[in-house]
Amino acid sequence: MSIKVTSVSKTYKNQKALDKVSFSADKGQVIGFLGPNGAGKSTMMKILTGFIKPDEGAVFVDEIDVLQNPLEAQKVIGYLPEHNPLYTDMYVREYLQFQASVFKVDKSKIKSCIEKVGLTSEAHKKINQLSKGYQQRVGLAAAILHNPKVLILDEPTTGLDPNQLVEIRALIKELGKEKTVLFSTHIMQEVEAVCDRVLIIKKGVILIDKKLDELKENHQQIIAVTFDNKIEEQLINRLPNVISYKNNYDNTWSITFESEQDMRPVIFDFAQENSLKILSLNTQNKNLETLFREVTA
Numbered sequence: 001m002s003i004k005v006t007s008v009s010k011t012y013k014n015q016k017a018l019d020k021v022s023f024s025a026d027k028g029q030v031i032g033f034l035g036p037n038g039a040g041k042s043t044m045m046k047i048l049t050g051f052i053k054p055d056e057g058a059v060f061v062d063e064i065d066v067l068q069n070p071l072e073a074q075k076v077i078g079y080l081p082e083h084n085p086l087y088t089d090m091y092v093r094e095y096l097q098f099q100a101s102v103f104k105v106d107k108s109k110i111k112s113c114i115e116k117v118g119l120t121s122e123a124h125k126k127i128n129q130l131s132k133g134y135q136q137r138v139g140l141a142a143a144i145l146h147n148p149k150v151l152i153l154d155e156p157t158t159g160l161d162p163n164q165l166v167e168i169r170a171l172i173k174e175l176g177k178e179k180t181v182l183f184s185t186h187i188m189q190e191v192e193a194v195c196d197r198v199l200i201i202k203k204g205v206i207l208i209d210k211k212l213d214e215l216k217e218n219h220q221q222i223i224a225v226t227f228d229n230k231i232e233e234q235l236i237n238r239l240p241n242v243i244s245y246k247n248n249y250d251n252t253w254s255i256t257f258e259s260e261q262d263m264r265p266v267i268f269d270f271a272q273e274n275s276l277k278i279l280s281l282n283t284q285n286k287n288l289e290t291l292f293r294e295v296t297a
């Protein structure tokens with residue numbers, strides 16, 4: 001097991017940030033740690049990396065007890081904190097050399113890290129001359145210098161423009177081929193683009209811990225239909241596979257079905273049987289975005 005967190009709780013003064021959080025991760029997984037602002041993501045990451053202690057619970061990274069041996073654990077963890085703490089008036093190589101000496105890493109590793117994160121063309125510049133996307137790459141290069149087995153990235157894509165977003169996501173995915181990666185975000189599409197697994201946290205409690213494929217195997221369809229005339233609610237309820245329905249206005253209904261079958265033809269037959277005409281019909285799958293909004297609303 002790469003990461004094992006058991007019943008971790010943390011309260012700041014009177015603000016409960018984490019409430020009995022448990023999860024684990026196998027080697028080589030990319031896990032999206034998703035939740036609205038203030039959900040407890042950064043707190044969990046600071047605990048995982050040994051920078052703060054929980055009030056209770058156990059945390060193991062690569063079988064090392066982080067609470068007992070934070071320095072040992074930090075040898076196998078690469079951490080990109082939320083506010084990437086760069087010395088911006090240093091040159092990229094100078095900064096990475098400095099980081100390498102702090103972590104007692106052989107300086108020969110710097111070149112390959114620069115290449116791995118796609119920084120070669122910018123490596124001769126000062127950090128404050130780089131775009132935010134490249135500054136994130138410097139942070140990532142610093143995080144992987146000591147070749148950690150586990151990468152903890154706190155909101156690595158915040159503040160990036162759309163092109164930089166795509167590049168950094170691709171980089172995270174690439175790094176995930178050889179490392180266990182836990183990264184936090186409040187963007188559902190990001191999780192869809194990069195992760196194998198999703199942890200959704202809200203108010204310090206893990207609400208969902210699933211493989212992305214499992215979450216996608218959601219067979220709920222919502223069909224919004226407008227008939228030309230009134231229809232009894234009981235008749236809608238008698239449609240097959242209906243799990244809920246709502247009369248939006250007048251003769252327009254939103255009907256949610258749990259079915260792998262496309263329910264639109266069923267609605268057409270239903271209209272005909274009840275002497276109704278369909279004026280409009282839209283279908284949407286309950287995607288991860290909707291699920292995330294429902295869970296964290």
Ligand code: ADP
Pocket residue numbers: 012013015016017035036037038039040041042043044
């Ligand atoms: P997230 O990373 O999901 O935005 P955080 O872990 O930063 O969430 O915060 C979780 C909760 O703990 C929030 O309510 C936040 O205000 C509170 N919190 C975080 N850090 C501190 C702190 N140092 N002192 C007091 N409260 C804090």
